[in-house]
Amino acid sequence: MKKSNPPTIREIARLVGVSVNTVSRALNNKPDVSPETKKNIIKTAQLLNYTPNAIARALVQRSTRTIGMVMSDISDPFFGEMVKDAEVFFRSRGYNLILCNTQENFDQEKHSIETLINKRVDGILLTPVGRNGENLQEILKNRVPIVLLGRHFDEPIAPSVTSNDERGGYLATQHLLELGHHKILFINVFHHISSAHDRFLGYQKALREFGIDYDESLLIHASFDLDDVYQKTKKFFYQSGKVTAVIVFCDILAISVMKAVIDVGLTIPRDISIVGFDNINISSLLPIPLTTIDPNKKKMVETASELLLEAIRLDNIKAGNLSIEPTLTIRSSTILSV
């Protein structure tokens, strides 16, 4: 047999005396092939110079089923904690997890998606950078099942599972209003991120219901950079004395905000109350434990993962957003306004 013509599965099947399906299952590590039959098939394939990669794959004693998880900021414990939940979920169902990080960069997201398609993952969990689905063209063209996690698009191009972020923004604001704070600073990331936009809508809604006018000088936009948030917060408090409470887009940035508030000479919570989002593990372990909005990360991840497995099984992608109700977790960083 010429070296340049690898044997077909049909030829291997004929020589071993089994069906083509059985050979295919054996060489792709699918279950339901007896160890002895699998051994014979591999031996025969090796004798016939079947491509080395295929043989190597068959010898790896592990399912090749893989999910790709694309996160937007690996240095935020919020994502690390969700990855751990996803791993538990998928491992128990026979899937491996490989991860990509986009660092909130739209081009990096495109490259990550292309890489995962190239590596032939069975499905993708994606926390998207923007609110449009431009980067999903390859995915949709290749019919790779995908579920968005934690953020959604403006158009229902792909199914998504998010926290009810508008409700979360509302709960955070309502909590502070009920404590008597009427001048509430909102330190947010940029609104191309859907959760930022939705939390802000909730903030505005709560203000409206309390009869308080929205004051646009009480909104700061920052990037996810800890130092950027620190500098902008410090600058605000040097210039302005009227605020008594702050809502921060997420806990990891709230740590930076707290440091800035302390560094300008104010105390928490006596001078300034602070609320974050995410309920990351360290938020309860800070010297001043942080009041936060808990999105129920585990439920978000499990719901998104179930949806993804269903899309993989049924080869069918349902659009639409499933939102998980968040809860307010009150700790020491918020008190009555004096």
Place this chain on the structure above:
Amino acid sequence: MKKSNPPTIREIARLVGVSVNTVSRALNNKPDVSPETKKNIIKTAQLLNYTPNAIARALVQRSTRTIGMVMSDISDPFFGEMVKDAEVFFRSRGYNLILCNTQENFDQEKHSIETLINKRVDGILLTPVGRNGENLQEILKNRVPIVLLGRHFDEPIAPSVTSNDERGGYLATQHLLELGHHKILFINVFHHISSAHDRFLGYQKALREFGIDYDESLLIHASFDLDDVYQKTKKFFYQSGKVTAVIVFCDILAISVMKAVIDVGLTIPRDISIVGFDNINISSLLPIPLTTIDPNKKKMVETASELLLEAIRLDNIKAGNLSIEPTLTIRSSTILSV
């Protein structure tokens, strides 16, 4: 042509009128193929029913060169920060990065490695769970280039780049001894992790040089679980009054330790000085900024990545450990013992 015999690259080359090498480059997205030639090659391949996956791969406008990075704890910002450095390094050199998380689990490490080999990464950066190289058998058999990052094996099976952890443990301990602390608690993770073992050796060395006997009651072993560290620290301080300083294996666990110390009614640094390791971003942003040992993460990552690229280029894996010198970063969590 029978459907079950895919055309060879040789046949495509002949029909298009180019070399076999050019066809291979075009179908594998390698550079140096003119867009027009590439188009002709793909068209011909499609006409001849070349396997769909290969065509799809060729159409994805991105290099398929990939590095797999296997980290041991994705929820520790130490790793998130190293991943960001690795991404910058590899992206500028035309490589994509895919990640796996082992969560300090030896079996999970084995599965992660098998998954990455299966996905045919060009090389692997690994922060290993244990000190023996058992899980590397598949890698070494398949001759996949690998460099260990942050930890090393007992035997020089694979090249590694680490912080000089013994020196780091020494610097942390020396700093506290020079401040007059003679009863120093060491909260460490288990010693199957090489950096834990090495930091501990440095601690013992500094004590010896200061003429202080090593007291084994001043060593606590904890897991990477924030709550486990918190509980063990609290229990120690309820039972013992003699310690005036604590060294903690890493910053993220030090946050837990600080909370436990505060919760038993002690103050930092006046009652208890604390030193961590890693210099993660938030360590400088804590209300009590944390004194820590900076391993120079960026240099560690770049050194390991250069080594890996060299191993890929030369198809040659040099054994041996390269250690990067750490520095002591003094902040507010340590003061003179009174």
